[in-house]
Amino acid sequence: MHDQASSVQADLTTVVVNWNTRDLLDDCLRSVDDATPPGLRNHVIVVDNASRDGSVEYLRGHWPQATVIANDENVGFCRANNQALRASASPNVLLINTDARLAPGGIAGMLDYLRRDPRCAVVGPRLVYGDGSFQRWTAGQPFSLRTLANYLLGLERLLPGWPGAAGIYLGQDTDESFQPGWVSSAVMMLRRSAIEQIGLLDERIFVYMDDVDLCQRARDDGWNVWYAADVTATHFMGASSRRVTGRASPEALRALNRWFVRRHGHPAGLALRGLEVLGFGARAVAYAGLSVLRRPPERSSARSQMRAHATHLRLALEPIHV
Template sequence: MTSPSHGTQSECAVSIVIVNWNTRDILRDCLISISRQTRKPHEVIVVDNASSDGSVDLVRDEFPDVRLIANDTNRGFAAANNQGLEIARGDNLLLLNPDTIILDDAIDTMLDWLDQHPDVGCAGCQVLEDETTIQRTCFADPGPGNLALIEFGLHRLSRRNPLLARAEYGDWDRRSQREVDVVSGMFMLVPRHVFEAVGLLDEAFFVYSEEADWCRRIRDAGWKCVFTPTARILHLEGGGKSTAQIRSRMYVQMQKSKMIYLRKHYGLWGLFRGRMVFVGSSVLRFVMSVANQREEAAARRRLARASLRYHLTSQEPTE
């Protein structure tokens, strides 16, 4: 696809949109890193989803140049990002998580890289969990087949087997550039002309899977989604949580979003197949952990029960 240059000749090379919810201290570190590591003309837009930890006061008091939208309620990740995107003025648009730290002029570097790749509609950079560990960001389209590989743990059986590893690109170490289906949502850089062609994020996704849907629409419109290790950021929550720390409400919300994605892009048959995958994998997890009394096993049973309740009765957990 031919397109105009992504150049950074206007007064604002990039609008950086950050959705925040009760991450005051790490938000401060993120904003400081942007200021210190970004020299190209830019603006930062923080959309706060009704935080109760003083995040709004932090931005107002310590970062007066940041454009702040303070919501009275938690509108969800996609809707809050859209609020920022709608007022953004930059030639490029960057969705950035608040639990990230910009390293080594990463945003400037990615803008230069994007300017040299006019066929790219969404770009992601290398993400570190610590000084030596590269997070396995980006993943394949979350259709029914790839969903089954993940839910039944088949993607872990052999990271050297391209067939089994394809759902999360398990045979790739993230040290090389690669075209991907989905750029992970903690750092998504999109040229303005691509955004204007594709549109806002789908607010049917309260949280989770919105980046998969956006990337799908970008690819369907003829652009590539690409990961490049040209630049690096640090993801403070990159290590993830243990099973015992995962709340049933968010666990089911993740599955709900995946079901919305399947219905939208794979139709009723895809939706049915996805539901059967979640039911089958939940039953398997419950059965395999029933004789184990350790905390992690108890958490697996709790999550499995919540999943089965949702898929069989449409009842969502409240906690």
């Protein structure tokens, strides 16, 4: 790593939360190293959430220049990031998932937004998949009943380009930077002074919705959130959660419903669940029909989609414990 200084002296702290992804650590940390501008003191902290794959031993043997915080249990994404935030003092902080890769110039590009806009609290890059295709979950509109309805009922796809039909995710790729409602915490740079004002990540959130919540609180307090269209990073998505088959999407939906009730109240939460029932129910019925009409192997794919949406329909009817 370039000049791995102590957290007090560092210009930037890079935080990586790891849970059983030892095989991803080298490429992730090497991309951070390659993207660190010469002369920038970047203190790398890896917070390990009780991995059982030898991650901690591997880090201490192969990346001794990184600080390792080894937890005895999986404390979740938000608490783990907050541990590193509390253990550091640099003016800016980069959060990056183990399944994300920075491109050379990525750190400098994001830092440039913080320098140019003194009210910028959060900046996130354009995210792409491993094959280079655009990842629409990179940023999006604020989560409201309107934007969620557009997403759940498919209006964003039926009426593309109409502002009133904008959903919670970016509708299309763009080369123009702008201020969205939120950017993904898969790769996210923060201004510490803003985080000290608005508060750390919400530790009631175990995983998912942390980025939407943090960006919303920043915007509520008059800070800006920037989507850096001219900075690209690769995000392979869900490396940790995919190791537990079928868990990622259900947990994301539960996290959304809990956050929405805390943010907007129980009546709005009931309205959201009604939209989920309509959206997921309609999709389940549509794919059930396709599973009958289509020929193999399309029939198998339709049945798989039907079961997935039926699962989401059941989740929408679960009690919400905030």
